[in-house]
Amino acid sequence: MLYTRLGNVACLLAIFGSMAAGAVAACPPPDKVALTGGRIIPVSGAPIEQGTVLIERGKIVAVGKDVEVPYDARVFDVSGKVVFPGMINVHTWRGMDIPNENRPVTPHLDARDALDPSQLFFEDCLRLGTTGVHVIPANNTVIGGVGRVVRPIGMTVAEMTIAEGAFLKISATPRRGHDRMLQMAMLRETFLELDDYLAKLAEKRYEEKLKEDEKEIEVGPAEARKRGRELIRAEDIDDQHRNLLRLRGGQVRVEGEDGPTLFKPLGAFVYCGNAMDVALAVKVANDNGFFARTVLVLGGDCYKAVRELKQAARPVVLPSQLTHRETNPLTGEVRETFVPKEIFEAGLLFALVPGPDDSYAERMLTYQAAQCVRHGIPRDEALRAITLNPAKMLGLEKRLGSIEPGKDAHLVIFSGDPLDFTSVVEKVFIDGILAYEREKDVRLQRLLSSEADQPQEKAE
Amino acid sequence: MKKGPRDRGTKGPRNMPLRRPRSAYRLVTVIPLALTLGAAGGLSASAADEAFAGLAFRVAKVVALDDADTVMNDAVVLVQGNKIEAFGPAGEVEIPENYRVLDFSEHWLLPGNVDAHNHSAAGSWGDLNDMVYQTNPGLDSRCIPQAENDWIKMARTGGVTTVMMIPGSGTNLAGMGTVVSTGGKNPGEIIMRSPGSLKISQAGNPEWYFGGNGRRFMNWNLRQTLEKARDYHLKWEAYEQGETTERPEFDPIWAGMRGTFRREYPATLHTQGYQLMMTTIDMITTKFDIWTVLDHCTFNGWKVGPIVSQSDAWTINGPRQYEFDRTARRMIGNASGWWKNGVRRLGVNTDAPVVPQKELTYQAAMACWYGWLPYQALRGITNITAKSIGVYNQVGSVEAGKQADLSIWTGDPLDPRSACLMTLVNGKIVYDGTQGLRRF
Incomplete structure (x- = not known):
């Protein structure tokens, strides 16, 4: 199916019917968009003062102070505002x-089959300037299935998709009702069973081939499996x-009705509670050959394993609770640790x-980054942790995470x-489409209005 | 156990008010029975009908609900045998000799109503959900319909003459539905088509089969089942068309589903809400190319309208006719939402006995109350629903040559004050509300 840009706008109208006013109704988004005068x-x-971002067909084509704006571009004067890359939520169910x-x-299940474009969650993503969401099964699992990177607009999963699932969710922490031995045993068994499955399949295929060639079996089972x-x-x-x-790193090519599909190697988001x-x-990652494609999802006190983390040198997703609190059971003394600081210093x-x-x-996400700055992490590093770093983890750093020519035009106007x-999010552009405008956000405006939602006074 | 004044066994003045209504109720149930018996020699006895060569209805209005949108005032409709013979203006149609003339000159005549989503032809809740597996290919509901059960009799009092009876939604694939006529004394007479449809439930009930499934598993699993069924069909098709000489293994479970992929009958989809309906269109209608009847279509499903209207799926909304959109804090008429979003192959259903089968017209009326269009709503319980389940060549409109399934109303069936006065199925009067109380 062909999805036009018009479709995208229509979808916005349909899904966020109450938000998008009639103004953008029937016209497709302009091919060229220029955001001028902003920081x-x-x-x-480094930041650029009073610069221009030029977008063509959904891609950023120029960024700088002296960018010439083509006569046919739709120009948004954002003087006095800040132009920031669309932020990325790298791990959510x-x-x-x-x-x-x-x-x-x-491992066979896919977030695609449960993704609901109509959820208010995606509307909130827009409102807060998040333009890339990695939707992946949560942590209460052994092997939870494949995720998917989506943008918060589109009528169908296909329209929302930025990138198909490249990661399986695996949990090293016991699922509810498991202990660690069972959790590890199930992980081990899954891969042992895979070997057994492949061995049996190989034997079966060898026998089928012999039957086709009308030959007798002349080798032992080990050789048959190998052949x-x-x-x-x-x-x-x-x-x-x-x-x-x-x-495990295999590429699988499957012939389908619509031609071949190449299934690329998968990585894993491995949860460590x-x-x-x-x-x-x-x-687990080393034993099964996916260590090089592993992202570690960390729980509360994982910073204590900083030596192991440093040695592994894999990207990490931090817990949303950035400050870890512990109470000494003997003295009652409370100790607080700011987790990102430990990880940053590693x-x-x-x-x-x-x-x-x-x-x-x-x-x-901006508040999370602000907390990092408050605790002494350099500002640039904190900003990267909500934009470019997640893009890198997802393997999408060529498309998302920063404002550079060639990248997808995911931009937030603060x-x-x-x-x-x-600061508030005033506009959001996704692939060059004006996807959100604060003044047309009916729900937010109602919330902020002094008249709405007031309890009616009882007559005296 | 201590017996107090509230105990039912205790006799005393306290019980008296309770008893009176009960005896009055008995009286009410006895009267119509007596009336029916009394009328045996008159209207509803088939023996008496046979004395006539046909039936002639003199009516104030015929709303034919055919594709020409025919509406005729002061008309005569002739029924001969089980077919509609002809209809035309009262002055022009000559009523043949020996036809029994039924005078409804102040009343409306319409086709019998068709419900695309029904369970009550089964006669009981007991046989609806055979939850053997998460998907149950191989089950067929053709053994369930009970002729002359109370629910069927009730259906006729609302002018309902054809229903798609389907198994329940306890599993993702519950087996085959059956098209059932509400007139007839035995299964042979009432079963109009078997298989009627393949019942699929996308989600919203099948979750509980395994103590809590999610949509990821259910959609994957359903896809697996349908792929197996389709692979089986394609293998046999290749063999039957001589593309291969190797005879595939026979499997009664998959063999029974082959008609699904030949589009011989539709799939009845229990689907509702945005995500599910989007998935239904993508998976069932588009990828598997299955003739799709979307049933329920409730909650915020209507927002998928732009996608649904581009497909060849039928949208049969109900029994919930409105959504309270909590985030926007407004009432949305579901049918109205679908219509405004471009969906034209639109009807309503009762999901009987969830809503009594006789209230199909009331579903249509409610759809209008919440913003749909009256004439379209009438189409949505006759013409459209008949087409959606593939029986429009037999029923669903008043046209010469079609099966004589008719209903006569005191006025517009969408007006809750109107009553159904008479229902015909296959040319036979199966309900007569002109005598006595209007009930079966």
């Missing part, structure tokens, strides 16, 4: 129906085992994630500095 924070380099399936080992291995066709492998094979799980996660690539919806401020708590 550009590209993240990849939101946007789906439930965090985890009831079954513990589900049969090369005869396995992609379509012989079922969904569960295909994704495990991809996790506690410090002790870091070593387990590293071992020199790791890290990303921040927003807190839950009902958190007062942690739900904003009223002031992104880390200033009084």
Whole structure:
């Protein structure tokens, strides 16, 4: 199916019907868009005062002070405002129906089948300037299935998709009802079963080939398996085992009705709920050949395994609760540790994630970054942790995460500095489409209005 | 156990008010029975009808609900055998000799109503959900319909003459539905088509089969089942067309589903809300190319309208006719939402006995109350629903040559004050509300 830009606008109207006023109704977004006069924070380099960002067909084509604006561009004067890259939520189950399936080992399942474009979560993403969301099963699992990187606009999952799933969710921390031995045993068994499955499949394929050639079996089972291995066709492998094979680094090409599909190697987001799980996660990843494509998702006290983390040198996703508190059971003394500081000092690539919806401020990525600055992490590093770093982890640094020519035009117009708590998101552009305007955000305006939602006074 | 004054066994003045209504109720149930018996020699006895060569209805208005949108005032409709013979203006149509003339000259005549989503033809809740597996290819509901059950009799009092009876939504694929006529004394007479449809539930009930499934698993699993069924069909098709000489293995479970991929009958989809309906269109209608009837279509499903209207799916909304959009804090008429979003193959259903089958017209009326268009709503319980399940060549409109499934109303069926006065199925009067109380 062909998705036109018109479709995208129509979808905005349909889904956020109450937000988008009639103004953008029937016209496709302009091919060229210029944002002029704003302070550009590209993240990849130094800020540019009174600069221009030029967008053509959804891509950034020029950034700088002296960019010539073509006569046919739709120009938005953003003088006095700040132009910032669209932020990325690198790890969330939101946007789906439930965090985890009831079954513990589900490498064959895909976030695609549960993604709901109509969820208010995506509307909130727009409102807060998040333009890339990595939707992936949550942590209460053994192997949870494949995620997907989406933008918060579009009528269908296909329209929303920025990149198909490149990561499986694996948990090194026991799923509810498991202990660590069971959790590790199930992970081990999954991969042992994969070997067994492939061996049996190889034998079967070898026998089929002999039957085709009308020959008798002349070799032992070990040799038959070895020869049969090369005869396995992609379509012989079922969904569960295909994704495990991809996790091990295999490329799988499947002939389908619409031509061949190349399934690329998968990486893993491995959840470590506690410090002790870091070593387990590293071992599972190493044993099964996906260590080089692993992102570690850290829980509260994982900073205590900083030596292991440093040695692994893999990218890490930090817990949304940035300050870890411990009470000494003997003295009652409370000790607070600011987690990002420990991770930053270990020199790791890290990303921040927003807190839950009902958190007062942690739900904003900008607030998470501001906390980092407050605790002494350099500002540029804090800004990267909500833009370029997650893009790198997802393998999308050529498309997202900063304002540079050639990248997808995911841009947020802030009223002031992104880390200033009084700044608000005024506009959001996604692939050059004006996807959000604060003054047309009906729900927000109603919330901010002094007249709405006032309880009616009882007549005296 | 201590017996107090509230105990039912205790006799005393306290119980008296309770008893009176009960005896009065008995009286009410006895009267119509007596009336029906009394009328045996008159209207509803088939023996008496056979004395006539046909039936002639003199009516104030015929709303034919055919594709020409025919509406005729002061008309005569002739029924011969089980077919509509002809209809035309009262002055022009000659009523043949020995036709029984039924005078409804102040009343409306319409086609019998068709419900695309029904369980009550089964006669009980017991046989609806055989939750053997998460998907159950191989099950067929053709053994369930009970002729002359109370629910079917009730259906006729609302002019409902054809229903798509389907298994429940406890699993993602519950088996085959059956097209059932509400007139007839035995299964052979009432089953109009079997299989009627393949019942699929996208989500919203099948979750509980395994103590809590998510949509990721259910959609993957359903896709697997349909792929297996389709692969089986394609293998056999290749064999039957001589593309291969190797006879595939026979499997009764998959063999029974082959018609789905030949589009011989539709799939009835229990689907609602944005995400599910989007998935239905993508998976069932587009990728599997299955003839799709979207049922329920509630919650914020109507927002998928722009996608649905580009597909060849039928949208049969109900039994919930409105959505309270909590975030926008407004009431949305579902049918109205679909219509405004460009969906034209639109009807309503009752999901009987969730909503009594006789209230199909009331569903249509509610759809209008919440913003749909009256004439379209009438189409949405006759013409459209008949087409959606593939029985429009037989029923669903008043046209010469079609099966004589008709209903006669005191006025517009969408007006809640109107009553159904008479229902015909297959040319036979199966309900007569002109005598006594209007109930079966």
